[in-house]
Amino acid sequence: MxxxxxxxxxxxxxxxxxAGLEALTTALSLGGALTVGLVGAATGAAANQIxxxxxxxxxxxxxxxxxxxxxxARALPGVAFRLGGRVDTHAxxxxxxxxxxxxxxxxxxxxxxxxxxxTQRPWVVLLDPGCVAxxxxxxxxxxxxxxxxxxPATRTxxxxxxxxxADEQTIRPDAKMLLVAGAGWTKKQGDGAVHAAEAEQLxxxxxxxxxASLGGSKSVVDLSGEGEAVLHCMTHMNQIGQxxxxxxxxxxxxxxxxxxxxxxxxxxxxxxxxxxxxxxxxGWARGKADVLYVxxxxxxxxxxxxxxxx
Numbered sequence: 001m002x003x004x005x006x007x008x009x010x011x012x013x014x015x016x017x018x019a020g021l022e023a024l025t026t027a028l029s030l031g032g033a034l035t036v037g038l039v040g041a042a043t044g045a046a047a048n049q050i051x052x053x054x055x056x057x058x059x060x061x062x063x064x065x066x067x068x069x070x071x072x073a074r075a076l077p078g079v080a081f082r083l084g085g086r087v088d089t090h091a092x093x094x095x096x097x098x099x100x101x102x103x104x105x106x107x108x109x110x111x112x113x114x115x116x117x118x119t120q121r122p123w124v125v126l127l128d129p130g131c132v133a134x135x136x137x138x139x140x141x142x143x144x145x146x147x148x149x150x151x152p153a154t155r156t157x158x159x160x161x162x163x164x165x166a167d168e169q170t171i172r173p174d175a176k177m178l179l180v181a182g183a184g185w186t187k188k189q190g191d192g193a194v195h196a197a198e199a200e201q202l203x204x205x206x207x208x209x210x211x212a213s214l215g216g217s218k219s220v221v222d223l224s225g226e227g228e229a230v231l232h233c234m235t236h237m238n239q240i241g242q243x244x245x246x247x248x249x250x251x252x253x254x255x256x257x258x259x260x261x262x263x264x265x266x267x268x269x270x271x272x273x274x275x276x277x278x279x280x281x282x283g284w285a286r287g288k289a290d291v292l293y294v295x296x297x298x299x300x301x302x303x304x305x306x307x308x309x310x
Contacts, residue, residue, distance in 0.1 A: 003033050004027050004030055006024060006037065008037070008039070009039045010043055022134045025133060026094050028053065034054065038059070049139050053137055058143065058145065059145050080124040085121060088125050091103045092106065092131045094125055102115050103116045104116075110268065129173060176249060176250045176251060178247050181215070182217045196230065203231065203301070221235065221244075241266035250270075251274075254267065276301075278294065
């Protein structure tokens with residue numbers, strides 16, 4: 001039976017976030033002796049949150065310089081190297097196969113799914129969020145063992161945390177709806193003029209009213225470097241596709257996109273896919289969307305926003 005160490009960081013409020021709870025579900029499915037290691041400015045609340053999960057031990061490293069998910073992904077491969085182990089990233093599943101852990105992940109622009117196993121230990125696995133159901137259980141009172149470490153010399157000083165207002169957030173991984181914008185929003189419309197400012201207002205209004213997340217095709221996020229009209233709410237952080245993120249929202253609405261293959265790659269794991277495009281023969285009309293609305297995205301989104309109200 002394998003010994004399993006689950007490493008997770010706490011959120012700003014001290015709790016264990018959805019990604020951490022998903023990793024806990026995966027760790028428990030392996031059936032080995034589980035130790036939970038928590039890192040954060042404060043870890044007591046997170047430990048109590050999952051006290052009934054059945055872990056044998058709870059370890060904690062606390063401090064203001066708490067880790068975040070992106071930093072986790074950069075740091076843990078280095079840990080595996082220093083320990084003489086192996087690391088696999090972007091795993092979408094981890095199960096038992098013939099009594100040993102087997103990892104599932106995608107290759108070749110997410111066209112091929114592979115199942116991997118390793119004999120080297122330690123084996124560090126980084127799980128992509130949104131692939132399994134988060135652990136749910138009753139809270140309790142966990143016994144936490146504090147781990148004292150001597151941090152290496154660093155020039156970084158934590159001075160505090162800043163977060164955008166909720167209504168200004170455009171990337172919401174846990175949102176039920178994903179709105180994807182393409183470069184068509186910034187092109188000349190039926191009247192021969194560009195309406196990029198109105199496009200941005202329509203998109204942001206929908207995000208606020210629906211509490212949706214925003215994605216973008218590569219063509220729209222690259223516009224800032226081409227001297228063309230841009231959507232100021234769109235950055236490379238919003239890009240989905242073979243060089244961007246792979247969202248897993250329950251529903252998705254693609255607007256003013258051309259259905260190009262790189263964009264479709266990042267769209268494939270959205271459960272319900274709808275698209276708006278004036279071209280009935282575009283790529284989205286050929287099986288890439290469940291429903292295609294042949295209409296003007298400006299008109300459709302004005303009407304949708306009006307239906308959603310203030």
